Amino acid sequence: MSDSIHLLTLVPLPAEFIAVLAARYTLMHAPAGPEEARTVQAVLTNGSTGLSAAQMAALPALRLVHAFGAGYEAIDLAAARSRGVIVSHAPGANDATVADHAMALLLAVSRGLVPVDRAVKAGGWEGSRAARPTLNGRRLGIVGMGLIGQKIARRAEAFDMQVAYHTRQPRLELPYAHHRSLLALAEASDCLVLACPGGAVTRHIVNREVLRALGPKGFLVNIARGSVVHTGDLIAALQAGEIAGAGLDVLEDEPEVPAELAAMDQVVLTPHMAGRSPEAQRAQLERLMAAVDAVLVAGGVPANVVS
Structure with a gap:
């Protein structure tokens, strides 16, 4: 477990995935209060939920934004670059x-x-x-x-x-x-x-x-x-x-x-579930953890970097 890594999730996850992440990181769920926001180092989002420039500005410790899937269209890539924030995603997982x-x-x-x-x-x-x-x-x-x-x-x-x-x-x-x-x-x-x-x-x-x-x-x-x-x-x-x-x-x-x-x-x-299968979601979870660990544990660059 790495209590020093604070991960904020903006998208719903299965209960078993929440348990896995909570065992590895300090896990927070949106909306985060001002005190929590100051500690967030990584954000889990998706293409449609995204992360705006204003949201990034409220997260001064942010270093990684990861999309839980292939899409990332609503993540403000220019804002991420200007803040030195890495953006990654999970193409091929689902x-x-x-x-x-x-x-x-x-x-x-x-x-x-x-x-x-x-x-x-x-x-x-x-x-x-x-x-x-x-x-x-x-x-x-x-x-x-x-x-x-x-x-x-x-x-x-x-x-x-x-x-x-x-x-x-x-x-x-x-x-x-x-x-x-x-x-x-x-x-x-x-x-x-x-x-x-x-x-x-x-x-x-x-x-x-x-x-x-x-x-x-x-x-x-x-x-x-x-x-x-x-x-x-x-x-x-x-x-x-x-x-x-x-x-x-x-x-x-x-x-x-x-x-x-x-x-x-x-x-x-159908309710935006095309990419949801147990196998696909497990692969997406593994991509997320690999990205968080690559950036915030190893100090490197994750696979599938967008920006």
């Missing part, structure tokens, strides 16, 4: 779990599994046996082709899907077709999966025009960030039948769920 969840959402929304399950349980066996689209042979467009996007692509190949993607620069080492514009990718896709980073660059890149390009038989899956999709445009497109359905693990104003989305049978919602 990418397989996220990719699995993306395929689960795609299957659920295309096959209509949630409303069919309800119908069968209510005694509507015969009335619920409508034909539903299969993934086999469909065209899958992936927005973002990092570790998660690549794992989604490999899973899709097992369904004999035709994979294409959109990124700012093509990944020439990959065998998939690259589209320079998101609109072109949507037009060439039956299913569109969002696996890109959040932040200002990708805010609302999926709008009404993109959804119309995806078309009335198209399905949208978002396991990226809620900010990537313009929620009003998505609701309007679903209501107008401009796309066939959506599977959403993330929402713009989560945990608030728009009533319009909650009422739609063609929408499957």
Whole structure:
């Protein structure tokens, strides 16, 4: 145990992880009072919660900010650099779990599994046996082709899907077709999966025009960030039948769920849990402890430094 290391957590953790961290460090949970804040040396956050310049200024002893996952878009990197604070994250720790969840959402929304399950349980066996689209042979467009996007692509190949993607620069080492514009990718896709980073660059890149390009038989899956999709445009497109359905693990104003989305049978919602599995969370915990120990015990630099 190292009582001299004060770790502040801004994100919820399983009870067993809290016990592990409390045995190694002096563990604090947000919000921290003024006295506690002065002692904080490391902060655990995530991409959507982040850490602002003002928050960092209130933590004079801060030396490390660690994102409990791959995303770090809401951490003020410029403020961290100016204060000499190291920022690290955990890419790859939960990418397989996220990719699995993306395929689960795609299957659920295309096959209509949630409303069919309800119908069968209510005694509507015969009335619920409508034909539903299969993934086999469909065209899958992936927005973002990092570790998660690549794992989604490999899973899709097992369904004999035709994979294409959109990124700012093509990944020439990959065998998939690259589209320079998101609109072109949507037009060439039956299913569109969002696996890109959040932040200002990708805010609302999926709008009404993109959804119309995806078309009335198209399905949208978002396991990226809620900010990537313009929620009003998505609701309007679903209501107008401009796309066939959506599977959403993330929402713009989560945990608030728009009533319009909650009422739609063609929408499957999960509570930002795509990356959560026991194995993934254990890997993320190990990355956190390694980062804290590297900076605050060994006085070095952790793996996966962002800034």
